Amino acid sequence: MRFRDFHRNVKLRIGLSFLSGTANNMVLPFMSIYFSGKLGDTSAGLVVILGILAGVVAGFVGGYYADRIGRKKLMLTAEIGWMICFMGMALSNSPWFSSPWLTFVLMIFVSMFWGIHGPANDAMLLDVTAPDIRKFMYAIMYWMNNLSFAIAGIAGAFLFKSYLFELFIGLSFIGLITLVITYFFIDEVYQPQPDCEESGHREGKMSMWSNYQMVLRDKTFMIFTLASLLLVSVEFHLGNYVGVRLEKEMVAAPFIPWMESSWTVDGLKMLGFIRTENTVLVVVLSVFMGMLMRRFSDSKALFVGYACYIIGYSYLAYSNQPWLLLLSMFIATVGELVYVPIKQAYLGNIAPDHARSSYMALYGMVYKGATLLGGIGVILGGWVPSWMMASLIGLSGIVGMVMFYAILAQLEERKVKAEMSHKASKATGSPASVTV
Structure with a gap:
């Protein structure tokens, strides 16, 4: 098995994960230091806690709907959300306007969109890979993630404090690239039945609970x-x-x-x-x-x-x-x-x-x-x-x-x-x- 033999979705997602992971890791791991300096230690801890909670809730909702309306729609929703949030964070830390509290709120939304994107992305990768090649796929992804983390850790340590505005601009631009590639080049290979999308509001809530009961069993x-x-x-x-x-x-x-x-x-x-x-x-x-x-x-x-x-x-x-x-x-x-x-x-x-x-x-x-x-x-x-x-x-x-x-x-x-x-x-x- 060679990398070029993977489905196009897998090759694109590995490349995009490396690109966005490198950019994100240049900024997001250092945000606790940012909030501690701007808003105090309590707020720095609070953004971590609220971010985890938002990610958990969004992950459950996103996981349920990705199985019912398709993976690509959820991924695009999350990527649009990232791009808007990073644009807002750039504005909130620009030479013309500064608002740590707006940055605080947008960080919570970034965690929420990560929660939406994760289950849909993971499932999409499994949809297009045979069981016997998944080990090779995960090995490559594990290697790429660590490489991006190593590069970003060094670059972020030098750039975060003095070039935060520019980094957020870069994150917004990479968010746009990810969105465009997902929309035009990622294939939706998972086709749910239409009647799943037509469930009523009350029935949908019950279906979500029943869905996770099934998983828990x-x-x-x-x-x-x-x-x-x-x-x-x-x-x-x-x-x-x-x-x-x-x-x-x-x-x-x-x-x-x-x-x-x-x-x-x-x-x-x-x-x-x-x-x-x-x-x-x-x-x-x-x-x-x-x-x-x-x-x-x-x-x-x-x-x-x-x-x-x-x-x-x-x-x-x-x-x-x-x-x-x-x-x-x-x-x-x-x-x-x-x-x-x-x-x-x-x-x-x-x-x-x-x-x-x-x-x-x-x-x-x-x-x-x-x-x-x-x-x-x-x-x-x-x-x-x-x-x-x-x-x-x-x-x-x-x-x-x-x-x-x-x-x-x-x-x-x-x-x-x-x-x-x-x-x-x-x-x-x-x-x-x-x-x-």
């Missing part, structure tokens, strides 16, 4: 989601508890302890080093690890990846030895590179054709929940020693891994069914459809 998917939450939270402790611990405990640690003249490093610098190491390793090793893992079955590679990932991140929560921290991040990153594409491919096989966006919307709660657990880890870390926190983080990952093992047979069964369904659909030439 899928035990395999719910165990998959909860296991993913526990495993993803292992990594999320890096930016929360691990960062706080290193800043407090690592003052001037010798980089190589057995050398008297060794260079010393403090906690904040060490955190920067291991974050940079993670990004660089992902960019450099993604292709190599993908080729290496072809020799092994998905199930074996998945659990080897999980084991390395859990061991690496758990040790990061305990050690203060710089070279061991770098080694731990190497092990954790290798594990991450192995398991992420496989797990995402399994996720794509779980969701039925007629409810993919709804499943993706509910799965999006994984990252919100992992963020919450990361915050709880900071609080808990103030009361218990680091060895206990490392044990709890490791236990969280192990429980998640055991849960995955418990549903592995069902995941393989759904993978086979998805492949058979795709072959049958390809043979008849009929698009995916939904019956309600």
